Amino acid sequence: MDKIITLTNGEKITIDSTLQKLLIMLHDQISLKRKMVYSTQQLADEMKHVVAQLDEKERTNLLVQSLIVNFKFFEKEMIKEAYEENKNTYSDN
Secondary structure, rough: OOOOEEEEOOOOEEEEOOOHHHHHHHHHHHHHOOOOOOHHHHHHHHHHHHHHOOOOHHHHHHHHHHHHHHHHHHHHHHHHHHHHHHHHHHHHO
């Protein structure tokens, strides 16, 4: 189900229930329009503003999706780190 969200600058974006769509829209509105010049606090303020407009079910859904993405990123970094450690161990012989 699509939902219209208002950003702090007054612009409206339409999101669906997926994290990817939300991130794409925020990237377009925050990163690209500001030419990649924004502070972490500005990003946090925008995220809080967006989250405040979501109901509990929508927040829960996006949180679960976010945790999955972050877990997969963490897992990938751990695998990469283990590979690098093993590569260095075996290349020294």
